[in-house]
Amino acid sequence: xxxxxxxxxxxxxxxxxxxxxxxxxxxxxxxxxxxxxxxxxxxxxxxxxxxxxxxxxxxxxxxxxxxxxxxxxxxxxxxxxxxxxxxxxxxxxxxxxxxxxxxxxxxxxxxxxxxxxxxxxxxxxxxxxxxxxxxxxxxxxxxxx
Numbered sequence: 134x135x136x137x138x139x140x141x142x143x144x145x146x147x148x149x150x151x152x153x154x155x156x157x158x159x160x161x162x163x164x165x166x167x168x169x170x171x172x173x174x175x176x177x178x179x180x181x182x183x184x185x186x187x188x189x190x191x192x193x194x195x196x197x198x199x200x201x202x203x204x205x206x207x208x209x210x211x212x213x214x215x216x217x218x219x220x221x222x223x224x225x226x227x228x229x230x231x232x233x234x235x236x237x238x239x240x241x242x243x244x245x246x247x248x249x250x251x252x253x254x255x256x257x258x259x260x261x262x263x264x265x266x267x268x269x270x271x272x273x274x275x276x277x278x
Contacts, residue, residue, distance in 0.1 A: 135267055137258040139196035139209075142240035149189050156182045196239050198258050200267045205246070207256060209237030216248050218268055223247040223276040226265070230255035 160182045163175045192210035199206040205216045214237070225245040230236060236255045243257030244264070258264045269275060 135200045137198045137200075137260055137264050139198070139238065140240040140243065140257045140259040141193070141196075144241075145239045146193075149193055153186050153189050156186045160186075193239065196237060198256055198264060200264070200271075203271050205268065207237045207254070212237055214254075216246070216254065218271045220248040221246055221268065221272060221275050223278065224265060224268070225278045226261060 160179055163178050163182070167175050188210060192212075196209040197207070199208075200218070203218050205218055205221070207214050224247070227242050228245050229241040229243065230245050230253070238255050238257035240257040243255055244261055246254050246256065248254070256264075265277060269277075
């Protein structure tokens with residue numbers, strides 16, 4: 134199994150950090166309200182904020198890509214998936230996919246994989262060339278753009 138870490142750009146890191154800081158500050162205010170006034174109902178506010186914080190940290194530290202036998206796998210926090218390398222028809226390098234559902238990436242200027250029947254996924258490995266080389270060893274018929 135080959136593991137490729139995700140590229141992480143500063144804009145994404147700052148955005149994630151701001152969200153975590155804001156959630157933590159609001160959690161502090163909620164805890165203060167609970168301790169000061171005894172509003173036990175505020176625990177319902179704490180849980181979603183803690184979930185957002187945990188979710189953001191999980192994605193930041195767990196985004197990676199793997200080539201395992203003839204499959205390309207990705208992990209990004211709770212989002213996981215597997216694509217058969219034989220189904221990949223084309224890879225577009227140094228592009229950013231601004232919209233879409235399948236974007237397990239933490240940076241711009243990544244790669245768009247086209248596979249299956251018109252499906253795409255945007256990834257941003259730190260070593261794009263290494264990922265492309267490893268994929269082409271398994272399926273040399275993939276078009277690289």
